[in-house]
Amino acid sequence: MRLMIVAVGHDLIEIERIRRARSREGERFLRLFHPEELAYCARFADPTPSLAARFAAKEAFQKVWPRPHGWPDVWVVRDPTPDGPFPFTRPYLRFVPDIERELNERGWVAHLTMTHTKDHASAVVMLEQRPPGAV
Numbered sequence: 001m002r003l004m005i006v007a008v009g010h011d012l013i014e015i016e017r018i019r020r021a022r023s024r025e026g027e028r029f030l031r032l033f034h035p036e037e038l039a040y041c042a043r044f045a046d047p048t049p050s051l052a053a054r055f056a057a058k059e060a061f062q063k064v065w066p067r068p069h070g071w072p073d074v075w076v077v078r079d080p081t082p083d084g085p086f087p088f089t090r091p092y093l094r095f096v097p098d099i100e101r102e103l104n105e106r107g108w109v110a111h112l113t114m115t116h117t118k119d120h121a122s123a124v125v126m127l128e129q130r131p132p133g134a135v
Contacts, residue, residue, distance in 0.1 A: 003128055003129065003130065003131070004128070004129040005126060005127070005128060005129075006064070006108055006127040006128065006129050007063075007064035007126070007127045008064065008124065008125070008126050008127075009059075009060040009061060009062070009063030009064040009124070009125045009126075010060055010063070010122070010123070010124045010125075011055075011056040011057075011059035011060040011063070011122065011123055012056065012120055012121070012122045013052055013055060013056050013059070013120065013121050013122075014052075014119060014120055015048055015049050015052045015116065015118075015119055015120060015121055016119070017052075018048055018051055018052040018055055018121070019048045022048060022051070031071075031072070032055065032058070032071040032072065033051065033054060033071075033072070033075065034072055034075030034094075036075060036077055036094075037051075037054050037075050037076055037077075040076075040077075040078060040088075041054070049116040049121060050116070052116060052120075052121035053076075053114040053115070053116045053121040053122070053123060054075070054076045054114070054123075055121070056114065056121045056122055056123035057074075057076050057091070057093065057112055057114055057123035057125065058071055058074050058075075059123070060112075060123045060124055060125040061074045061093060061110065061112075061125045062074075063125070064110075064125050064126075064127045065099070069096075069099060072096075073095065073096045073098075073099055074093055074094070074095055074096075074099065075093070075094050076091050076092070076093060076094075076112065076114070077091065077092055077093070077094050078090070078091050078092075091112055091113075091114055092110075092112055093110050093112050093125070095110075106129075107129055107130045107131070108127050108128065108129060108130070109127070109128045109130055110125055110126070110127055110128075111125065111126045111127075111128060112124070112125050
């Protein structure tokens with residue numbers, strides 16, 4: 001079975017830029033994020049690096065998607081893993097129904113990886129074309 005990469009998007013952002021925007025915009029800035037993202041990031045003493053990584057993930061997805069979409073239309077999820085070696089699964093993207101439907105119709109799967117350092121956050125999104133009938 002051959003898999004095909006449709007597109008790759010990458011974004012790198014300075015965490016300090018997100019910190020300033022959050023401070024300046026307050027609640028308005030937080031509307032960029034889904035409640036699941038905000039709840040996950042609130043677990044940390046400093047949620048800004050995790051918010052920055054999610055901001056980068058949204059930007060990276062926009063770079064692979066054929067049309068503009070709203071910020072809250074795409075969000076990062078990490079599910080709890082109470083019996084696993086890590087407290088949460090690896091991050092993955094969720095979508096509003098319109099985007100989810102189009103992904104399914106096209107046979108596309110979105111893959112995500114994120115990271116951050118003290119100064120920067122980065123995310124890569126890859127869209128993969130699944131052959132018909134593939135799981």
